[in-house]
Amino acid sequence: MDIYIKEAVIHQFSPEDTELILADKVLTITPKIEEYLRKKIERSYSDEAKTGQLGAESPFLDYLSDDLLASSVSIANLWKEEFSVSENLKTNDLVFVRFEKNGVEHFAFLRISLRENLVHVGAESDSPLKLTQNNLPSAGSAPDEALILNLQNYKYHLIEKRIKYNGTFLNYFSDNVLQDNPVISAKKSIKAVEQTAQKIAENFNQADFQFQSKIKSAIFNHLEEDNALSPEKLANQLFDDNLTARLTFVDELKDIIPERVSFEEIDSSRQLKKFENQKLSLSNGIELIVPTTIYEDAESVEFIQNDNGTYSILIKNIEDIKSK
Structure with a gap:
């Protein structure tokens, strides 16, 4: 799979006040970051992904533009309004990527739930381990949710997780964010x-x-x-x-x-x-x-x-x- 990462933006969602911590610039793509994002995108093309194709009149396409930063802010806010009603909120990184796959422009939205991890940070023999917050999972794991959209034909792959709201499980992403009815995985x-x-x-x-x-x-x-x-x-x-x-x-x-x-x-x-x-x-x-x-x-x-x-x-x- 020939994937070339062109631009990326990372915002963060905080469950404490259900607010977004918005980036004000695109990410500097280092080789390690490029490898991490590429592997996450590759894992999104899995047999667990739903598939579909947006019509030219799809309201979601109105959020996309040539300015990835501006597009990411609009979509992040749209996502937050739908996701924040969930009964099980965690800290999430919202990663937006513009990339080429086999020469064709694509857009990716990745939701990555952050973890708490123990790390060895000191030489003290009695307490060398510390609990660290906001750790990204390994590159080889699939994103918690992902939308990969081909910008040429508007075909997409979608990994989504239902949220629980008022005792009911909702496909909030496909129904309310994407506003489309994808084919099951x-x-x-x-x-x-x-x-x-x-x-x-x-x-x-x-x-x-x-x-x-x-x-x-x-x-x-x-x-x-x-x-x-x-x-x-x-x-x-x-x-x-x-x-x-x-x-x-x-x-x-x-x-x-x-x-x-x-x-x-x-x-x-x-x-x-x-x-x-x-x-x-x-x-x-x-x-x-x-x-x-x-x-x-x-x-x-x-x-x-x-x-x-x-x-x-x-x-x-x-x-x-x-x-x-």
């Missing part, structure tokens, strides 16, 4: 696919271990080949011999995920790793881990259902066996 989309497929299979008496493995194989193959998930394609693969099941599967998913869940710009490695192996736990205590590509190969693994209802597993064409 790729991670939640995959979970919805799994749960819906399992439910349909149970209704049609197909929910055995082989079907569960079939779901994993289908998701793995679609991610690897298309970097996307299509409910229609999955339905055809999972319920190829049952038209009613196929139609029911697609119908139940349409209100949760769009026609096609794209992993464009999203790191799918974590999901691929999750589905790359089939893990089987047998009633006799044996546990098997079989790579998905081999699991589907009848020349390598065969599952046999015996007349008495038990199963036999035949593993074929093994050239070498090692003990680990």
Whole structure:
């Protein structure tokens, strides 16, 4: 991912008086700061990010201008009005970044919750450790919330956390700050696919271990080949011999995920790793881990259902066996 940090501004939100401590100039970008911001932005392109595209008439776009400092102040104040009603307030750094990704201008808003940490600050043998305030988390951790906006096509990635207000949990950022309705994250989309497929299979008496493995194989193959998930394609693969099941599967998913869940710009490695192996736990205590590509190969693994209802597993064409 080719990211070039151009400008950054940091404001701070204080929970004590729900006020903003506003910066009056842009940040001096040192190599360490550049690395920190770049890693935070990279972590925002995750499978936990919601996605969407703002229309040209989106009110949020009115807050953006060529002056990052002025834009950041306007958005920070807008954010504060919506966030400060939360019942669980902490000190937060509000980081605004203008950057290029693969040559295209982007805008980023990062909310980073600050921590208290013990540090070794003195030589006194009895009390060398001190509690320090307002510590930034490590560069490798994801921001608490993030908006990454492509300024060319207005597509965005959004990591948001709900706030609790009057006993109700609110998607305050997408509903009130961004004023848009993003698509649920790729991670939640995959979970919805799994749960819906399992439910349909149970209704049609197909929910055995082989079907569960079939779901994993289908998701793995679609991610690897298309970097996307299509409910229609999955339905055809999972319920190829049952038209009613196929139609029911697609119908139940349409209100949760769009026609096609794209992993464009999203790191799918974590999901691929999750589905790359089939893990089987047998009633006799044996546990098997079989790579998905081999699991589907009848020349390598065969599952046999015996007349008495038990199963036999035949593993074929093994050239070498090692003990680990």
